[in-house]
Amino acid sequence: MSEIQETDKTMRALAMVGGIVAIIESILQFMGTQILSYGFGIIDGILGLIFAVLVIFLSIRPIHYTPAFLGILGIALIVFSILLGGIIVILATFLGAIS
Numbered sequence: 001m002s003e004i005q006e007t008d009k010t011m012r013a014l015a016m017v018g019g020i021v022a023i024i025e026s027i028l029q030f031m032g033t034q035i036l037s038y039g040f041g042i043i044d045g046i047l048g049l050i051f052a053v054l055v056i057f058l059s060i061r062p063i064h065y066t067p068a069f070l071g072i073l074g075i076a077l078i079v080f081s082i083l084l085g086g087i088i089v090i091l092a093t094f095l096g097a098i099s
Contacts, residue, residue: 022085067096
């Protein structure tokens with residue numbers, strides 16, 4: 001297996017973990033428990049859940065510009081107060097971008 005394929009698999013695995021963490025954080029936001037207290041309320045939980053599902057779909061079935069889309073989704077997750085999941089997705093983006 002080439003080095004590019006190994007990095008791609010690592011990026012996909014890290015994005016999958018970030019998506020799962022983001023889903024858990026979204027569910028916690030619905031319950032009223034969140035890591036940071038900024039945001040727009042229930043809309044953050046809904047949008048965070050949608051973006052987390054998109055991240056998981058991109059990690060299962062990547063497309064040609066997956067690192068760019070993961071970066072956009074990671075920033076969106078951070079903006080909508082899904083902090084840990086967003087940071088993990090951003091790390092996956094950097095890992096995919098350097099390969």
